[in-house]
Amino acid sequence: MKENILISLKDIAVEFEDGHRVLKGINLDIHDEEFVTFLGPSGCGKTTTLRIIGGFAEPTEGDIFFDGKKINGVPPHKRNINTVFQRYALFPHLNVFDNVAFGLSVKKMDKKLIARKVKEMLELVNLSGFENRNINQLSGGQQQRVAIARALVNEPKVLLLDEPLGALDLKLRKDMQTELMRIQKSLKITFIYVTHDQEEALTMSDRVVVMKDGQILQIGTPQDIYNEPVNAFVADFIGESNIIDGVMYEDYEVEFAGQAFKCVDKGFAPNERVDVVIRPEDIIVGDYETSPISGVVESVVFKGVHYEITVDAHGYKWLIHSTLSQEVGALIGMNVKPFDIHIMKKMEVR
Amino acid sequence: MKNSIADNNKSKFQKILGTAPAFPYMAWAIVFIAIPLGLIVYFALTDSAGSFTIDNIARAGEHMSVLFRSIKLAAIATALCVVIAYPLAYIISRKQGFRRNTLVMLCMLPMWMNFLLRTYAWMTILENNGLINRLLMLLGFEPIRMINTQGAVILGMVYNYIPFMILPLYTIMSKIGNDVIEAAQDLGANSLEVIARVVLPLSLPGISSGITMVFVPSVSTFVISKMLGGGTNQLIGDIIDLQFLGNTYNPNLGSAISLVLMVVVLLCMSIMGDTEVETMGGRIR
Numbered sequence: 001m002k003e004n005i006l007i008s009l010k011d012i013a014v015e016f017e018d019g020h021r022v023l024k025g026i027n028l029d030i031h032d033e034e035f036v037t038f039l040g041p042s043g044c045g046k047t048t049t050l051r052i053i054g055g056f057a058e059p060t061e062g063d064i065f066f067d068g069k070k071i072n073g074v075p076p077h078k079r080n081i082n083t084v085f086q087r088y089a090l091f092p093h094l095n096v097f098d099n100v101a102f103g104l105s106v107k108k109m110d111k112k113l114i115a116r117k118v119k120e121m122l123e124l125v126n127l128s129g130f131e132n133r134n135i136n137q138l139s140g141g142q143q144q145r146v147a148i149a150r151a152l153v154n155e156p157k158v159l160l161l162d163e164p165l166g167a168l169d170l171k172l173r174k175d176m177q178t179e180l181m182r183i184q185k186s187l188k189i190t191f192i193y194v195t196h197d198q199e200e201a202l203t204m205s206d207r208v209v210v211m212k213d214g215q216i217l218q219i220g221t222p223q224d225i226y227n228e229p230v231n232a233f234v235a236d237f238i239g240e241s242n243i244i245d246g247v248m249y250e251d252y253e254v255e256f257a258g259q260a261f262k263c264v265d266k267g268f269a270p271n272e273r274v275d276v277v278i279r280p281e282d283i284i285v286g287d288y289e290t291s292p293i294s295g296v297v298e299s300v301v302f303k304g305v306h307y308e309i310t311v312d313a314h315g316y317k318w319l320i321h322s323t324l325s326q327e328v329g330a331l332i333g334m335n336v337k338p339f340d341i342h343i344m345k346k347m348e349v350r
Numbered sequence: 351m352k353n354s355i356a357d358n359n360k361s362k363f364q365k366i367l368g369t370a371p372a373f374p375y376m377a378w379a380i381v382f383i384a385i386p387l388g389l390i391v392y393f394a395l396t397d398s399a400g401s402f403t404i405d406n407i408a409r410a411g412e413h414m415s416v417l418f419r420s421i422k423l424a425a426i427a428t429a430l431c432v433v434i435a436y437p438l439a440y441i442i443s444r445k446q447g448f449r450r451n452t453l454v455m456l457c458m459l460p461m462w463m464n465f466l467l468r469t470y471a472w473m474t475i476l477e478n479n480g481l482i483n484r485l486l487m488l489l490g491f492e493p494i495r496m497i498n499t500q501g502a503v504i505l506g507m508v509y510n511y512i513p514f515m516i517l518p519l520y521t522i523m524s525k526i527g528n529d530v531i532e533a534a535q536d537l538g539a540n541s542l543e544v545i546a547r548v549v550l551p552l553s554l555p556g557i558s559s560g561i562t563m564v565f566v567p568s569v570s571t572f573v574i575s576k577m578l579g580g581g582t583n584q585l586i587g588d589i590i591d592l593q594f595l596g597n598t599y600n601p602n603l604g605s606a607i608s609l610v611l612m613v614v615v616l617l618c619m620s621i622m623g624d625t626e627v628e629t630m631g632g633r634i635r
Contacts, residue, residue: 076532077538083532086529087529107538
């Protein structure tokens with residue numbers, strides 16, 4: 001990742017014909033050779049943002065800059081950007097070679113050069129020897145690789161990926177994640193990746209852009225987003241969370257679940273109502289008599305590495321990840337370290 | 351072993367049972383297609399007394415020039431239909447929901463009106479003192495002879511059969527995903543290149559079925575040529591018509607000409623089918 005800004009979105013808004021605003025006030029700078037992920041639930045505007053960068057949609061308001069030049073209105077075929085589409089969008093009438101060669105052949109490149117570049121690209125995505133296969137003879141994972149090769153062979157400055165791994169099974173998805181990261185590092189180009197899978201976003205990205213309802217909620221490194229979510233929505237979307245209503249008495253002291261706790265946050269108004277977010281793995285199970293919160297174990301589910309335990313404490317269902325199992329129906333105590341209590345401003349009601 | 355034999359018998363019986371829904375059509379096809387076809391062949395190869403002869407086939411040769419004219423006019427009409435319908439079908443296929451349905455309905459609308467009525471309407475428009483000529487004279491121009499020309503016949507064919515070109519084209523084009531077109535744009539193709547490299551190759555099956563559906567009725571029509579072409583632009587359909595309903599009543603000759611026409615059409619179609627596979631490089635199935 002370099003310092004210079006490659007793509008810049010300024011006050012982008014998109015309004016559909018029916019008046020529905022799908023994007024509002026999007027401001028974002030993307031650096032050269034960066035791996036940026038747009039993360040959010042479906043309908044949050046992440047794909048629309050990607051389409052604006054690709055040239056398939058025009059913003060109603062705002063400007064988009066590429067390498068310092070304004071590119072509003074520049075059609076897709078004149079942008080030095082290529083896309084890997086959600087459902088691959090391979091050309092069914094062409095074989096693997098011709099699919100990958102499409103962009104170069106449109107540019108009227110020399111046939112021998114095309115053959116060499118396609119061969120190299122198929123090697124990069126581990127599809128050597130598949131040149132003459134029909135598209136419908138390929139598995140989903142192989143089609144995915146062809147789509148990636150077809151985009152990358154044009155040596156774009158930016159590769160857009162619209163939920164490219166959504167249709168693959170878990171094992172294949174993991175492999176392709178590693179593969180994509182390797183390709184991005186070795187070709188040194190900017191990847192802009194769209195997904196609704198938080199784990200994928202955290203694994204692959206240099207920076208994550210969390211979106212909701214056409215707005216950017218938070219931009220940051222995966223560590224930032226996970227450890228310091230700006231609000232309860234981000235916290236909940238990035239991994240499972242316990243979100244409880246709380247009151248901030250004063251700096252470093254918060255009340256929730258009927259108890260006062262020490263915490264590390266400050267800067268709230270006295271007695272401000274806040275969201276308290278606690279990760280399920282941060283809850284320490286202890287004796288009910290000595291712990292500040294106590295409740296009855298409702299269910300225990302084995303998840304492989306940990307047990308997922310639900311505890312009912314005066315009506316609120318706590319989610320706990322613990323390596324130790326508990327008896328269903330047992331009365332247990334819960335505690336949290338000050339550092340693991342995340343205080344968030346209440347989201348404005350829109 | 352016993353079980354597997356029983357299974358085999360069962361599966362055979364089930365196979366027959368599985369094809370049962372096709373029986374009504376099979377019966378229909380035998381009674382109304384296969385048997386009449388056999389009768390045509392029989393009539394074509396016999397004289398009025400019922401004894402075998404190839405005289406009729408030989409005499410059908412006398413009408414070769416009419417047959418060629420029919421093929422020529424039908425081919426021109428078909429080509430025009432492709433040129434007009436292709437961009438239209440493409441535009442409709444890129445629309446969504448209400449607009450798409452409305453446009454499709456507008457294309458089909460003329461078909462809901464009687465075929466004869468529509469052709470009569472064209473007569474009154476094209477006549478020497480019809481709508482267009484009266485308008486021309488009103489504006490001080492010389493009237494143009496339009497009715498009873500080959501052009502009028504071609505117009506009639508295009509007007510009446512163009513929905514049969516639009517529909518298959520539209521159907522196949524609406525199956526071409528927007529993402530495939532966007533992918534081509536993304537890879538640097540401008541609008542023309544998108545059409546030439548993606549839309550055209552993917553819509554070839556639609557073109558070929560459209561051509562069949564327009565060319566076959568055009569080449570054998572007799573109403574359009576009779577009403578818009580006058581006596582001088584007879585088509586092979588008119589000649590066949592005469593053998594059954596005219597003064598020269600001769601069903602044997604009529605059957606023979608029909609048979610020749612059928613063979614010629616089949617030949618045309620198979621030639622077209624071959625070129626289609628070549629242009630696609632045999633990659634699409």
